[in-house]
Amino acid sequence: MRRALTGLIIPVIAGVAWEVAVRFGVVPGRLMPPPSQLLRTAISLIRSGDLQTHAAATMSRVGIGFGFGALAGTLLGMLTGASPLARRLLDPSVQALRAIPSIAWVPIFILWLGIFEMSKLALIALGVFFPIYLGTLSAIQDVDRKLIEVGRVFGLSRAGVMLRITWPAVLPTWIAALRSGLGLGFMFVVAAELMGASEGLGYLLVFGQQMGQADVILVAMIVFALLGKLSDALLVAVTAPLLRWQDTVRARL
Amino acid sequence: MTTLAIEGLSKTYADGTEALRDMHLFAHSGEIVALLGGSGCGKTTLLRLAAGLDEPSAGSIAIDGKAVTGTHAAISAVFQEPRLLPWLSVERNIGFGGRRIANGERRRRIDDLLQRTGLAGYGDRWPKDLSGGQQQRVAMARALIGRPGILLLDEPFSALDAFTRSSLHELVLALWQDLRPTILLVTHDVDEAVFLADRVIVMRPRPGRVHETMTITLARPRNKLAAEHDITRRNVLRAIDRSLAGDRISATGGGAISPWV
Numbered sequence: 477m478r479r480a481l482t483g484l485i486i487p488v489i490a491g492v493a494w495e496v497a498v499r500f501g502v503v504p505g506r507l508m509p510p511p512s513q514l515l516r517t518a519i520s521l522i523r524s525g526d527l528q529t530h531a532a533a534t535m536s537r538v539g540i541g542f543g544f545g546a547l548a549g550t551l552l553g554m555l556t557g558a559s560p561l562a563r564r565l566l567d568p569s570v571q572a573l574r575a576i577p578s579i580a581w582v583p584i585f586i587l588w589l590g591i592f593e594m595s596k597l598a599l600i601a602l603g604v605f606f607p608i609y610l611g612t613l614s615a616i617q618d619v620d621r622k623l624i625e626v627g628r629v630f631g632l633s634r635a636g637v638m639l640r641i642t643w644p645a646v647l648p649t650w651i652a653a654l655r656s657g658l659g660l661g662f663m664f665v666v667a668a669e670l671m672g673a674s675e676g677l678g679y680l681l682v683f684g685q686q687m688g689q690a691d692v693i694l695v696a697m698i699v700f701a702l703l704g705k706l707s708d709a710l711l712v713a714v715t716a717p718l719l720r721w722q723d724t725v726r727a728r729l
Numbered sequence: 730m731t732t733l734a735i736e737g738l739s740k741t742y743a744d745g746t747e748a749l750r751d752m753h754l755f756a757h758s759g760e761i762v763a764l765l766g767g768s769g770c771g772k773t774t775l776l777r778l779a780a781g782l783d784e785p786s787a788g789s790i791a792i793d794g795k796a797v798t799g800t801h802a803a804i805s806a807v808f809q810e811p812r813l814l815p816w817l818s819v820e821r822n823i824g825f826g827g828r829r830i831a832n833g834e835r836r837r838r839i840d841d842l843l844q845r846t847g848l849a850g851y852g853d854r855w856p857k858d859l860s861g862g863q864q865q866r867v868a869m870a871r872a873l874i875g876r877p878g879i880l881l882l883d884e885p886f887s888a889l890d891a892f893t894r895s896s897l898h899e900l901v902l903a904l905w906q907d908l909r910p911t912i913l914l915v916t917h918d919v920d921e922a923v924f925l926a927d928r929v930i931v932m933r934p935r936p937g938r939v940h941e942t943m944t945i946t947l948a949r950p951r952n953k954l955a956a957e958h959d960i961t962r963r964n965v966l967r968a969i970d971r972s973l974a975g976d977r978i979s980a981t982g983g984g985a986i987s988p989w990v
Contacts, residue, residue: 625782626812628800630826630871644816721816721855 541600553612611653731878771937
């Protein structure tokens, strides 16, 4: 607890200094709204229900995009991890696609899938897919051959080895991959919403910029940070029971 | 009651290393056979072939007279490293070796083995919380819970300190007295071979093959400090010396170094 409080020292000092600087007219409050102003803006956005609507829209995009991306990445990673033939066949193509910066897909997705939800979800899923695919594949390749031999000596079939040795051995890396995938999901939802949306926190960013309301932009940024952190913490909490056996318990989120 | 017959077993790895050449071995039911030798004499290769983890290039393995290929329910193993599954608790690791046993009976055997290996109360710990010696005891329990006819021991004591090793020797013998598995023990420790085995097979390297077989007639329980133990030990050392004599001349020639140390 005390350690956590230590981390708050700098933000609190910075916030107070900011507040004071604006009060004494050292910096212009309209472009650099102080914490008190941000709080007022946030409260009014919550009162009107706008913030909830935008946050919900963003979260559902991240959720759906992440879900599809994670599922595809995991399944394909498992396939290429388990079968050398599948790896030789598929991995080069996946790696080639990975070389394309994901944002570069935006125009073609819009042409193919339209300007609305589908192209956004596709972009997020694509961004989420690669780290999870790579994580799953390399985790399967890194499974200790010696443990697999234990499974064989004690009579496990190929499927049994996969289920009882490979899968638990892969879990920690896979979960780490899910976490980095989720982080990218938040990155790409911003990109997706910046390219044109009528709701979502990304839309709020654009709206604030167009209206010259720095406080709205900053509130949206903070909410992004909070939701990202919260989702990650949730993922960690849900998966923690699976990793109790690990020697190195993740010290921090 | 399980016998192990190995006939003409050879193994040449894909890279051309001839790890084992024309190995013949018959282990009687309940016998402890020690394979003694340095690196590259094919003893671990032999064990891997017997366990069904590798395919022989030639020759055959038979259990109770029936030829087998691949892994076999009657064969169990303890490796040089404990190789416990880190995501299973100690008791579930032990239970892993006896998945075919009915639940109640398995539970009973787990408790019994925990007791006998001195790990009572450690059942719900994680492997990482155990010392190296304790982990190897769990591995031993896992290998024996299924009452295997044949137990393969691949230098399971070599990574342990002298005290822990000694107590594990006692444990192996105690469990062997009860369950009487046929044991194939790979080791490079002369004392260990003399203390545990009914028969010591001295092997020589490159390619791995049998050099000399010696029967150990010392009565059990054995005493490492007894004079007879010392005499037998010296006889085995002499056999090892003879096995190296042929290699001395070519020792500077630098043969291929086997990765199966």
